Amino acid sequence: MLSLLPGLTPRHQAPLLSYWDSPRSLLEQSPETLRALGLPPATRSAIAAWQAKRLPRELQQWLDHAREGLSRGLFSLLTWDDATYPPLLRHIADPPALLYVRGNPGALQGPQLAIVGSRRASRDGLDNAGRFARELSQAGYGIVSGLALGADGAAHQGALEAQGRTVAVLAAGVERIYPPRHRALAEALLAQQGVLISELPPTIPSEPQQFPRRNRIISGLSRGVLVVEASLRSGSLVTARLAMEQGREVFALPGSLGNAQARGCHQLIRDGARLVESVPQILEELTGWQQQSAPDLWPEPVAGAREDMDSQDTEPETPVQQSSSGESFLSAREQALLAVMGFDPQSTDTLCERSGLPPEELMQCLMGLEMAGVAYAVAGGYRRSSG
Incomplete structure (x- = not known):
């Protein structure tokens, strides 16, 4: 139901979800509380109709179809409060409250890198997108795209x-493959344990305003974004800008001066994106990201997958000797943060004060702790894992 509410944008959802344990809690609030939260009138009216079991016909049909699909196992639902919700995505400014998932949810749990570019890519652009995706897959990264x-x-x-894993983030529902000519590609992706995801109800068609929303999920899932080819008006530049805002690495391939589809990449490089010509250059930039995630299914990228790179690049910063729960993979900053974190929820403001970390570094460390399984987000902040 949350995904169907009119007027409730991701920017509305993110602060609201921090108040309650689950998205459903929002739907159970009184009219006075909803008004005090500043929700738009259309959103409050739809929640009131849901509470009174008098939804408009179109909303009820969408809700019934989603329930039927879930019961038949055609897709699954991953909510913001779920333990398997992708940690990197949870930490963006406007995470989706829920994701419809068609395919293998485990494909969301490994390290990911996004590859995006022009819909009218040149032959070289297409070749580069495929080559970088193959080599990054062989290095242990899942490939995210649209x-x-x-x-x-x-x-x-x-x-x-x-034979790698790949995640397709849709600007339509997971039952409305767009563009239609990529239905066979979507089926091949699903057959190889990949996944299709969307924050939109399953039968919603694509609309122009939905693509920027989709792009923030592509970058939010990923450690970095590689733009292989883009014009100055390409939607790929939107994804790159969102990635920069989210603190992700942005990479761009240089192109011919005569190729209009390379001008967007050149602009990104002028704006601070990393110019790369090979996969080892990308891997070298990503060595600071430490993640312990679904090791049985998707092992962490290893030094053996790199060309001409020292194995010491894959070692975590300042490892410590601890036994069980992933703490041996923490950096010195993450260890210090964990030391001041208790088993009761603490706000990010409190953790900033106690750890002495600036907010930006704090959020990166919190991501590392959550990925290592030694801390997790709860209503009201973060707490140590008791396991």
């Missing part, structure tokens, strides 16, 4: 050719 024509499709196909 299933669009051009570079996106080539990236998904490259991951499949390397």
Whole structure:
């Protein structure tokens, strides 16, 4: 129901979810509380109708279809409070309250890198998207993209050719494959334990305003975003800008001066994106990201997958000798933060004060702790894991 509420944007959802243990709690609040929270009138009216079991016909049909699909196992639902919700995505400014998931949810749990680019990519652009996707897959990274024509499709196909995992983030519902000519690619992705995800109800068609919302999920799932080819007006530049805002690494491939589809990449490089020409250059930039995630299914990228790189690059900062729960993989800053974190929820403001970390570093360390399984987000802040 939360995904159907009119007027409730992701920017509205993020602060609201921090108040309650689950998204459903929002739907159970009184009219006075909803008004005090500043929700738009259309949102409050829809919640009131849901509480009174008098939803408008179209909303009821969407809700009934979603329930039927869930009961038949056609797709699953991953909510913000779920323990398997992707940790990196949880920490963006406007995480989706829920995700409809078609395929293997485990594909969301390994380290990911997004590859995006022009829908009208050149032959070189398509080749580069496929080649980088294959090599990154062989290095242990899942490939995230948007299933669009051009570079996106080539990236998904490259991951499949390397027997890797790939995540397609849709700007439509998971039952409305767009563009239609990529239905066969979507089916191949699902057959190889990949996954289709969307924050939109399953049968919602794509609309222009939904693509920027989709792009923030692509970048939010990923450690970095590689733009292989883009014009100055490409939606890929939106994804790159969102990635920068989210604190992700942004990489761009240089192109020919005569290629209009390379001008967006050149602009990104001028704006601070990393110019890269090979996968080892990307891997070298990502060595600071430490993640302990689904090791049985998707092992962490290893030094053996790199070319001409020292194995010491994969070692965590200042490892400590601790036994069980992932603490041996923590950096010195993460250890210090964990030391001041208790088993009762503490706000980020409190953790900033106690750890002495600036907010930006604090959020990166919290991501590391959550990925290592030694801390997790709860209503009201963060707490240590008791396991």
